[in-house]
Structures are given as structure tokens and as C-alpha cells.
Amino acid sequence: MDKVRIGIIGMGNIGKHHASYLMAGKVNRCELVAVCSTSPGKLQSYKPLKIYDDAEKLIKSGEIDAVLIATPHYQHTSLGIAALEAGLHIMVEKPISAHKADAERLIAAHRKHKELVFAGMFQLRCEPRYLKIQKLIQSGELGDIARLSWIMTDWYRTEAYYSSGGWRATWKGEGGGVLLNQCLHNLDVLQWLCGMPSSVRGFCQLGRYHNIEVEDNVTSYLEYPNGATGVFITSTGEAPGTNRFEIAGTKGKIVLEKDKLHFTRNEADMIEFSKTSKVGFMKPEVWNVEIPFENAPAPHATLMQNFVDAILDGAPLIAPGEDGLYSVELANVMLYSSLIDKAVKMPMDSGAFEAKLNELVTNSKHQKKVVEVSTEDFTKSFNR
Template sequence: MKTIRFGILSTAKIARTKVIPALQQGEYTTVDAICSRNEESARAAADELSIPKSYGSYEAMLNDPDIDAVYVPLPNHLHVKWSINAMAAGKHVLCEKPIGLDTEDANKLIDATSRYPHLKVMEGFMYRFHPQWIEAKRLVDEGEIGDLVTIQSFFSYFNDDPNNIRNMAAIGGGGLMDIGCYSISLSRFLFNAEPTRCCGFADRDPEFGTDRLFSGMMDFNGKVSTFTCSTQLSPYQRVNILGTDGRIEILIPFNAPPNAPTQIIVQRDRLEDEEDRIRTTTFGVCDQYTLQGDAFAKSIIDDTPVPTPLTDAWANMHTLEVLIESAGIGQWVVC
């Protein structure tokens, strides 16, 4: 069976703790190399994670002819630069979200893909590959909760480390870029549309200059998605999807554990039997990063479009920009 051999572009924590172990469990993926600006760091990570090759520079790994694809977990401001460098080296690219810092960044990447039409490039919104989200999308699309009217989502954690990249405004830190982008993505995913206008509110850390709390509203032609994200609150996450005839509550929507079942609550008001109106659906153990990696690898093997095209990444980034603009002027902004 053909597999896609991945190289990991840096020893970032998300790569070491989440993505590498997941890709190593994939049906169509292997992790064959990792690199760092520090050769010792690369070798230590390779030894810890049983990766065959390590490199002391990004360029050296990109020049390895035995690497088919690259995963890019770098800070946000480096996503586009190194995705393009990887393509120039003949590698397919799975890039962490958000795709860049702004739509200008996204446009650079999209323009670059036209020079390498044989290569696949995808933004890594892994949550969409989890069965709980596939089921939620199916229920919405098939009208099981009536007409979708509103979505409410919340995502928070606490991190006040000044040395953490998430607290560095100049390189794309802050709550909206790090975790608020999920709320934008899921809203567009479920409504299957783009917002017509947005309203944002940001509370900025006086030392870091990043948004430590961001709340937003997205108007989808009279239907609305609201969210709050924060980098300095008690850790919590939840998504509520409400329609005219029911609702869906996703209990662990984003950081679904790879080693435990997950659950969603589905309420369907039209059912005659009251006992059936509210039910809990349990999904078996799975790793959403493994599912994402396999789906991306299959698109390479079969030469089919990637599950999430870069046009989707551009649209998500555009909505991020509109929300930031709105928060700056304190009023609704048309998308």
C-alpha cells in the first residue's frame, strides 16, 4: 500500500505532542524526518518520537528527495513563507491554521500553487474530520433540527507566558488568530455560506498587545453565529447549534481526545416520543489528526482535490480580518 512520507518543519509542541504521533498511526502516512534550526533539538525530537531522520536546518530537510509532504507547525507569520519554500522543493504541504496573517498572505500562497499545479496544499482544520463534526454537519444539512438559525461557541485557555508565541502580537498571536478561527470556520462550515457582515469586540492585554479576549458576531443573511475566545480564562470549550426544531450540543468540539470517546447531545423536537427527543450520541475512540492526515494523503495518492481547498482558507482569513477591523472601529463591518 502506498504511503505519503512526511517531514515535519520544526519541533513545535503541537507537532511533537499531537500531529506526529497521529501521522505515525495513519493508514497512508509515515513520519520520516524532522528538522530544526538546532541540530541537537532535531535529533532529540527524532529519538524521542522514533523518527528515522533529523536535520539541523529547514532547507536540508526540504532537499531530501525521500520526503513527499511537509507539515508546517511554525508560528503564524511563517506559514506562507515556508509553505511556498516547501512547494518549490517539490513537497505537498499540510499547514497549520490559520493559513497566514491576512488575506494578502493567503493570496501569495494561492498564487504560488498555480506554479506547482501537481502539488497539494491544505490548511489543517482537523476538527472537520472528526466523526462528531461529520454527524453534526449531516444532521444540519438533512434538516434534523429544522432550519439552522444560530450557533454559539466558546473556546478558552489560560496562558500568560510572555515568551509564548501566542502572546506575541507581531507574529500573529492572540485569541482570535489562535482559537477564534475555529469559531469562524465551523460557522461557515455549518451554514455553508459566508457572513455578510461582522461585529467584533477585543480586550487587549496591556503588556502583550494581543487580544486576550475576543467576542464576535457573524451575520449570515439574518441568521447569526456568536462566539467568545480567550487566552486568559479558565479552560473551556463548547458549541451549541440551534434550529427551529431542535439543537446539537458538541461537548468537546475542538480538542477531542485521541484516547477517549466523545459525545454530542441531539434534541429533535418533532419526534412524537418524548424519550427520543433528547439523546446522547457517543463516538468511538479516534484521532482527528490521524483522520486529517489520511484524508490529505489520499488526495495525493489518488490525485484528487484536497478536502479543504485554499479558497476556504482565504475566506476564513477574510472573515478574521473583518472582525479585527470591526473591533478596531466599534461597529459592524460589511464583509
């Protein structure tokens, strides 16, 4: 094979975004040959390509070598498994599954087909700002992580957004709210940079700001195996909102806010300084460094190029699909902890959360009026 034939399942806003750069030739050695949607109106402009209204038909068509799954959350697992069993490589949009138990099922299916490439669309891993933070951590410049906080409350959404689809912001349609929908990329970055916590206590408010049944306001407390602590705060109802990511290590502090990355570096490790200093109120001297970075020009296309290179050349994946388990688990455990009103030790019991989610789906009485919302309302979300 010298070219990968790709199909897209799900032609909503993000599916159309992927189709746009693939059709524009932004990814080498691949060709978008087919698109699939259960909404015929979304396919009219793609007539030069193969058109499918049924995902199973596309998967079994023999027309493609790989599939990009960009459907609502609950379909990611079943479609991913079906594609793997049909011998297709898969790229799955976030989240890889609606909950941890389903993510485990998808990962188990891939382990039966290790010759196939399974990647997750976590494009923030391509952003220089996070790559530079990763370098500071991995090089030891930051020292041991002692504390972290991420206030991510600039995901403001209106009632019109939530009313744009009957599946949106429901237990049955999405499996969660701001954590699973808006924050998956941030939760992926959090665990990618800092690892997984050992314990989580979540405080989630369901439908505080909107006429929805899922969480739209969250504060979570995290504890890590090395004793570090953290806080993750998010909301879709707060305006103007804040986006501030801070990591304090024994050798300094990193702050990412308002498109600026600031590193305050201690001249000495704070623990060693405390043990050796003869003066009670002295602190280590610091260097203040502004670290410049550019935005990644086309992060989605970069991940797709990596996916193609992995298929054709065996290149290591930037975002292996199995890594998608961690962000799903973090989203789930913050909600689950709040629902049962106690801290949860990690790893979380995926079966217990699945049972709780099924209970929420069964007891749901939420009804929403669907309204039309323009595509432009969503374009700012593509690179977040």
C-alpha cells in the first residue's frame, strides 16, 4: 500500500472540518474516498466521493483502508469494534468512548488486531505550548510536581447550543456534560503531562446554568501518588470565564494563561533549600522567563498525517488510541465521585460507573426542544 484510502463516519461540524483539510490535500499519501451520515442533507456537497447513509455498509464496502469516526459519543465503541473486525485502521474523535467500560471494550478489540493502527484525535498534543511544558517537566527543570490547578471556565455555551440537538447534554445521548464533551482535550493534556491521580473527589452541579440534566459546573480535587495535589475547575455557564493552567514544582512554577507561558525558576530546589537554609523567612532566588510559542498551524491534519505515517511506515503515534482511556476515566470519575458523594480511589471501577450511568439514563425525564443553530456557532471549538 502506498496510499491510505480514508472514510469518515459522521458529517457534523467536526466531520466536515476533517473532510475539508483532507480534500484540500493537507495530508500526504492519503485520499478521502467516502463519507457517511444518516442525515442526507449533510452529504450533498460531497457527491464526487462515495456516499453512504449506513456506517456498516461503508465499513464492509472494501472501498477504504481506514476510517475516522466522528459520530456522537455512544457510537464510537461499536463502530470502532466493527471497523477493527473488518480489518480497518481507526482514528476516533474524542472521547474514544462515552465511559470507561466501553473504552476498555474498544481497547480489548484492538488488542485482538494489533496489526491495525488505533489512534485518538487529541490534537492538543501537537500544540507547542504543551510540548514546551512537557519538556520542562521531563528535563527535570521543574523538579518534582507538588501542586497543579487548571481553571477552565471559558467554555461558555448558551441554551441555543444545548437545544441544537436532542441528543446533546443528555445521559442517553452523550453520557455526560462539560467534562466529557468540552474538557476531554484538557483532561488528556493533564494526564499526558502530569500522570493519573491516585484519588479524585468531584463536586459537580447538574444543570446549574442550563436546562440540561448533565453537569455544567465542576470543581474537582486530585491527589497524586507522589503526594502532589491538584484542582480542576470547569463550567459552560460562566462568562467571561478563565483559562489558567498552573503547575508548581520543587524547582519552580509554570503558568499558562492568555496565550502566554511563564516559567518562574528557583535557583535551588525548594525542599533542599528549606532543609539547608539558616534563615527562617528566606526564599530561593528566582529567574522569571517568558517562553515564546506559536500556535500549531493545523493540529488535526498533523495528527492525521501521523496516523497515515503509522499505517504506511510504522511511525510511533502521537496519540495512541489506548491513551484515550485516561481522559474518559478522569471525566467519569469526577462525575461519579460527585454522584456518590465521596472520594474515589484510582483506577476507578468501570463497571460501577457504567451501572450508575445506566441508572441515570433509565431515570431521565429530560426533554429538549430542538432549534436550528448555524455552523458558525461551532467553528471556534475546532482548535480548543
